[in-house]
Amino acid sequence: MDASDVVIIKQHLIDPEICIRCNTCEATCPVDAITHNDDNYVVDVDKCNLCMDCISPCPTGSIDNWRQVPKVKAYSVEEQFTWEELPPELGAEELAAAGATTAEAAPAVEAPAPSALAAVAEGETSFVSARFGATIPPWSAAHPFTNLYGPKAAEKTIEATVTGNVRVTEVGKEYDTHHIVLDFGSRPFPILEGQSIGIIPPGTDAAGRPHHARQYSIASPRNGERPGYNNVSLTIKRVLEDHDGNPVRGVGSNYMCDLKVGDKVQVIGPFGTSFLMPNHPRSNIVMICTGTGSAPMRAMTEWRRRLRASGKFEGGKLMLFFGARTKEELPYFGPLKSLPKDFIDINFAFSREAGKTKRYVQDVMRERAADVAKMLADPDSYFYVCGLKSMEEGVVLALRDVAVQAGLNWEGIAESLKKNGRLHLETY
Numbered sequence: 001m002d003a004s005d006v007v008i009i010k011q012h013l014i015d016p017e018i019c020i021r022c023n024t025c026e027a028t029c030p031v032d033a034i035t036h037n038d039d040n041y042v043v044d045v046d047k048c049n050l051c052m053d054c055i056s057p058c059p060t061g062s063i064d065n066w067r068q069v070p071k072v073k074a075y076s077v078e079e080q081f082t083w084e085e086l087p088p089e090l091g092a093e094e095l096a097a098a099g100a101t102t103a104e105a106a107p108a109v110e111a112p113a114p115s116a117l118a119a120v121a122e123g124e125t126s127f128v129s130a131r132f133g134a135t136i137p138p139w140s141a142a143h144p145f146t147n148l149y150g151p152k153a154a155e156k157t158i159e160a161t162v163t164g165n166v167r168v169t170e171v172g173k174e175y176d177t178h179h180i181v182l183d184f185g186s187r188p189f190p191i192l193e194g195q196s197i198g199i200i201p202p203g204t205d206a207a208g209r210p211h212h213a214r215q216y217s218i219a220s221p222r223n224g225e226r227p228g229y230n231n232v233s234l235t236i237k238r239v240l241e242d243h244d245g246n247p248v249r250g251v252g253s254n255y256m257c258d259l260k261v262g263d264k265v266q267v268i269g270p271f272g273t274s275f276l277m278p279n280h281p282r283s284n285i286v287m288i289c290t291g292t293g294s295a296p297m298r299a300m301t302e303w304r305r306r307l308r309a310s311g312k313f314e315g316g317k318l319m320l321f322f323g324a325r326t327k328e329e330l331p332y333f334g335p336l337k338s339l340p341k342d343f344i345d346i347n348f349a350f351s352r353e354a355g356k357t358k359r360y361v362q363d364v365m366r367e368r369a370a371d372v373a374k375m376l377a378d379p380d381s382y383f384y385v386c387g388l389k390s391m392e393e394g395v396v397l398a399l400r401d402v403a404v405q406a407g408l409n410w411e412g413i414a415e416s417l418k419k420n421g422r423l424h425l426e427t428y
Contacts, residue, residue: 007071008095012043012050016083017151018062020198020271022215023428025054025063027389028130035077042080056135059196059271060147068095084209129396133425134418138278138382145190150268157200157266160184162259163231170328176238177292177331178257179219182265183231191232192222193299194276197269201255213268214252219295221303235295235331275384275424281307281314284381288361288395290323293387294331301344308343318344319375323361325352361391362398373406376413382422389427
């Protein structure tokens with residue numbers, strides 16, 4: 001038997017029972033080892049270098065799974081796509097039967113991928129924005145509770161009652177975005193701005209399996225959509241086409257947008273330990289979002305607004321860059337326009353306005369370069385990016401360009417953004 005046939009590797013896998021398909025791992029992976037289909041997120045053993053960049057950002061812990069297997073019998077991407085649960089671990093006898101001894105069953109670890117700063121220093125031509133995102137929260141963030149309800153928690157789900165469902169865009173069904181309020185009654189469900197929950201749609205998929213949970217960011221502050229009540233709000237866009245423009249009816253989004261007051265929904269979570277706002281009242285927050293990526297930004301803004309109204313606000317700045325195709329498709333456009341200008345600095349970017357040049361959030365960031373540069377240089381300023389994956393690279397490149405043009409040391413700034421929990425990327 002060839003020696004290579006008995007090499008035992010430690011294969012990285014994702015638990016399909018716990019995974020909420022949030023795309024955090026795929027967005028974070030610097031070597032594109034993680035991919036997905038309609039059912040599962042999986043890890044390509046031929047690409048994964050065990051750099052561990054995906055571990056901390058995962059909101060559920062589904063990413064933190066490993067199996068010792070003979071290298072030639074490693075689980076393929078195609079095989080992982082079919083899983084409903086992880087395969088059992090191979091015991092010593094099974095590994096021995098494959099020709100390995102227990103001494104040989106140590107993981108083979110390749111050199112990790114270069115860090116973001118090392119890649120910059122080496123003149124890397126491809127810009128990987130995910131490498132700059134922090135996986136730790138701001139130092140002053142409140143402590144989050146996570147995974148109180150879920151597939152492998154003591155409580156499988158918690159039932160919530162719909163107490164509100166209103167459309168928050170001006171257009172009709174094609175780009176229908178809803179603000180939905182869920183009440184948990186007397187059962188505890190602590191939540192922080194920047195966290196998310198999972199909604200389990202009723203029924204089964206085409207294969208007859210129960211639908212997996214759909215993840216949605218919380219759009220309300222920590223003391224509830226209605227202060228003092230045990231409730232949360234969500235911002236959900238009705239999905240009627242896939243990324244290629246083909247007609248499709250999104251299971252989770254259409255279920256949620258069609259809910260009536262009084263309906264019951266099954267919830268798991270909460271999730272998220274890093275995309276959290278600073279508690280320090282003089283810290284500055286820069287929010288960059290598109291579409292329903294505005295949900296966590298609304299939560300942060302509303303919490304700061306309530307602090308200000310209570311007299312506990314000490315002057316930290318809020319700056320918002322919000323993009324949509326048109327103002328009619330932008331959620332909460334009306335309420336945003338009514339916020340005081342000395343409270344929040346709002347900048348809109350519309351890419352499909354008739355007769356006007358396309359403008360994206362990164363374009364407006366460059367227009368406001370002087371102010372953005374001040375925020376980058378200030379260690380008490382934090383940046384949050386949420387929306388479609390396609391925006392992420394442009395936004396981080398804009399931050400780099402703004403820093404360089406202002407004469408700032410981008411390598412030093414980038415290190416601070418990542419290591420001090422100052423730049424948070426949540427794209428899908």
